[in-house]
Amino acid sequence: MEYYKRTWILCLMIVAALMGLHFLPRMEIFGMELRRVDLLSDLFPDTPDVSEKELAEAMKQQRPHPAHRKTNDCPKGMVCIEDYATDEKRSMDVFYRRLMELNTRKKPVRIAYFGDSFIEGDIFTADLRDLLQSRFGGAGVGFVDMASQTAGFRQTVRAYSQNVESHSVMDSVHKNAFLGINCRYFFPLGGQVSLTLKGTGYGKNTQKAQKSQLFLKTEVPLQVTAEVNDGQQQTFDLKGADRIQCLTTTGAISQVKWSFYADSLARRRVVLYGATMDNEQGVVVDNFSLRGSGGGVLLSIPDENLKQFFDYRPYNLIVLHYGLNVVGPGSGKKAADNYGRILDRMIRKFQALQPGTPILVVSVSDRNSRDKDGKITTIGGIRYLVNEQQQAAVRNGVAFWNLFEAMGGTASIKRMAEQKPALANKDYTHLNFRGGKVLAEKLYEALVNAVKNYTKENQYED
Template sequence: MEKNYLKYTCIWAFVVLAGLLLMYFLPGFIIGEHVMRRVDVLSDVRVQTVPSAEADSLLPPPPKVKPVFVDTCRTGMTCIEDYSDSTQRGMAPFYRALDELSQHPRQVRIAYFGDSFIEADILTADLRDMLQSKYGGCGVGFVTITSMTSGFRPTVRHSFGGWQSHSVMDSTFFDRKKQGISGHYFVAHPGAYVELKGQDKYASHLDTCEQASIFFYSKGEVTLSVNVNRNGKQTRTFSSAADLREMKVDGPIGSVRWTVDEADSTLFYGLAMDGKQGIILDNFSLRGSSGLSLRSVPIWMMHEFNEQRPYDLIILQYGLNVATERGRNYDKYIAGMQTILEHLKDAFPQAGFLVVSVGDRDYKAEDGNLRTMPGIKNLVRYQQNLAADNAIAFWNMFEAMGGEGSMADMVHAKPSLANYDYTHINFRGGKHLAGLLYEALVYGKEQYDRRCAYEAE
């Protein structure tokens, strides 16, 4: 007869279970670096108790420093990248100026420097119109005494006569020590005149302005006459002075004609039609320029212009005359542009700075297809690094246009937005790109306001 082990098995199982249950009452202990935790074979079925609030009181307090505000970018938009540091030379001065404008009347000035891409007020005309429509302002801003593109500029009717013109782009007979902020200076023959007349056919806010000015520097006596709205002449004589002079008349002004009655050793630089409050946008385009010629403008002259026209934002858009088909290394050019930024920061210490990259430029490859010039994309990255290294702001116009091959798309659009040189936009293209930059500026202001509100909490 076989022995029955079932009862012994049950007894041992009961003993083991009882032992495991009793081990729950043993406290945890540490052996060396290992923590032996309490044994609980009923943990899966035991009702969990909520830890008492007293346990949280043992935690260290949370940090008092708020996390840094993180800017966002709306989907589908090419936003402005602001690399400014504690010196705040990016977009902050411009946005602060807009805040001040909302509180009391003041002028908010923008200087837009560029090459033939913005010649004849292309792009800048529509950007000015959009900004003036939102923030107020009137007038076309700064205009040189004479211009090769006066007949093509739709934002002002510009006529002149009796002037000797000098440009930094001239190959001979140019004295760099005499030039003004636009890279020009002008000498008047007896009876020289220049007239500006507001326009309303292309953009709004340009038919009349609230004040008009002419800028000059004279080592001798000079007599000027001004006729506003062809209603009568005002004449004024200025003695010699060591600083930049401005003769100003108040509006409403639809047209203004300046005549040089007498001038002894006098250099003239430009005119302006402005509002007394709101946005003023000055177009400083220079055909064929890489931007490096700005460093030849004497720093004392820059300071003089800052006294007369202190800018809140300076935009630099160059590159068409720098990029090449096989360009890879732009170190020397960027080093030169860095000296330009230092020059301008010194001359306009209150201004913020925005670098606008070169746009797309296409060429016909060996297979006959149109492609983006390889040097363009390299230059865009160099310009982005220039902004980052100098703690200012950057806007990628190449990306905003659509990137690779976008210039060809603009040329072949119906109606066309660019010229068949696959390099320059037309006025329709300028309006399109101005809208993209305007959108980025306004969205950047909204983000700035959110950040200020967040940091003030």
């Protein structure tokens, strides 16, 4: 009996000690503030590490004047796209017009979606693509790298590569001169080299496509074979050329295999980029994700390489969606301001290379970590970064969509991670496919709302 009594007394003492630690004030040693260890933090409501009121006041003077943006009619509860274009030829109206003309122009409407690990494995973009294709037409997954770390969990395509050596702009040994639009390039290792793409049952539009293209550069003669659905074959005899080449095969494609034999001459003299599966008409969404990137690496792609890609595959909308790798715990306005200057250069690079193509900046999503009190809440730098991304859109006359606000603002990623079933991972940074679908629907709704507004305003042109 005495044993149980001592056990209860010990438990009460531990609880009392933990309660005491929770209420201890912040302490400093030699001017340095010690981080509080609060083992009871999950029992108390979260508080943001930066005061919402203070931040709003600090950012108030920086917000764009309403006269400088175009949002059209925005339904209550929807976060709409804000277009800051000063030149109608670069405005989002150009993109909306192309969507409305799909039935008559018989050409695809292509979206290049650049981002970081938030869209890795086609999370978010998979459902955005499926929603747009279901409404406006189109099929297929779009561009796929010659080899990919995410091939194992990407649900929109089954991709199998053989005998290729991978390089990306994030590698310490890469060479910028070889970089493609995907910030990657691949060398043949020798022997039979191949990439097989196979449609899946994800969504309504990934099973089949009408066209597949292979992008590569070869300095030596090369014979490439495209095999469709384990049957129909097409052979391409290439001459050496100092530019990117694009090979095209068509049909009712549920699977395509691109292959060639690489001898010793081909190594380092053949550069591979990737292949596509899409339709001759409808919406195409190419996912260009790069883990660990803030987007500034896009500046490393040679302009000539991008021009050659755009010659074969011109885009009607370019989306720049970065930020998770730009700010971290302790980051503030300075980090956001520095990034703003990089974002300016990224936007201007694409404006120069695709002058008639609208650009949409999508804000960073919510990202959480434990603050000094042990609470899980939004990293303070996130709010400054969202504001700076919007300011960059204003400065450069492009469009902006506030994903941070659309997903619920402060601590929204935490709420998504704690839902049953979970919509985000417990790193409080990344979505899963369920969460990607939820947020893709929000951007899709904003785009459809903008298209409806454009149609109303321009009926006289029909």
